[in-house]
Amino acid sequence: MSLYTAEQRMRREASPWTRVQIALAPVQFLAFLVSFALVARYLLTGQGYEIATASVLVKIALLWAITVTGMLWERDVFGHWFLAPQFFWEDVGNAVAMLTHNLYFVAQWAGWSERATMTLMLLAYCTYLLNCAQFVAKGIRAGRERRAAIRSPEGAAHTSPRL
Template sequence: MQTSKRSSRLLDALDCSPWGASSGRSRRAHGAARTLYTPEERRRRDVSPWTMVQGVLAPFQFAVFLVSLALVTRFLLTGEGLEVATWSVVIKTVVLYAIMVTGSIWEKEVFGRWLFARAFFWEDVFSMLVLALHTAYLYVIWAGIGDGRAQMMLALAAYAAYVFNAAQFLLKLRAARRDEAGWNDRGHPAQGAAG
């Protein structure tokens, strides 16, 4: 446990990039850790119906992704099932749009910004790349650009970006849970944490 704390402090000291906060490590300013949510943001998060919507859509999207990935991989390995693989990517993209729109509404309710709130800035930046790749796939299908294999390779690129982005959000969820452990029953920061 002590080694873990030492290594976290060392990483915080050496990490001068903005990615440390995205991976769940807190940057220290004047000796105090910055929590993911302020007390008011935490309250708004807890009462927002969009929190539940995001909690349902995220695992649903991941399940759709796994099915689609299997179908895309099957096509790339066997050359069979292009139509069903194509539809699976289209469905995955529609679900992505749904989670992006509802996530933006959630971010506005909790942080007062539609996108790029401090707490989720880098996740939102990478989400734009994920959205762009999925949208490019839809355009390629609509315009009939390339053959099935090239289209499925674009889908795989979009899926690789999605996996990275999902990992960012999972790490942020881990950081939020760690922050929660630092709060006592009255909703005040535990000793040594800053709000």
């Protein structure tokens, strides 16, 4: 079964949120790498709590941005704001990542120690990595389908040559 119908592929190509998602995903991944390194450095050395905290806040903000724009994209392409059947498990993974990332604010409010809060963020980052892997796998599948559609005479009329 194809991930997108021909009509959904056209809506995906027409949606401005497609380009936003394409831009935000690598930015968020880079923020994850930097923040992970800073959080790990703090946990290993006890140094750099402030910069690790700033990186966590940037990572959470980017996760919110990609989630909200992803919901707008899903609405444009599938007619659902969230949990479209084609992206159900990716959206579940995103909800788990959102929950664990936003537990940072609960930990701050509850007065958790710096060390406990940063350990929580490592857990949150693990949920992000799992969700990222879900979307990468989905993207690889969609890319294969686009390339196959380009090669087939009936699919070429409905598919942009962009990957």
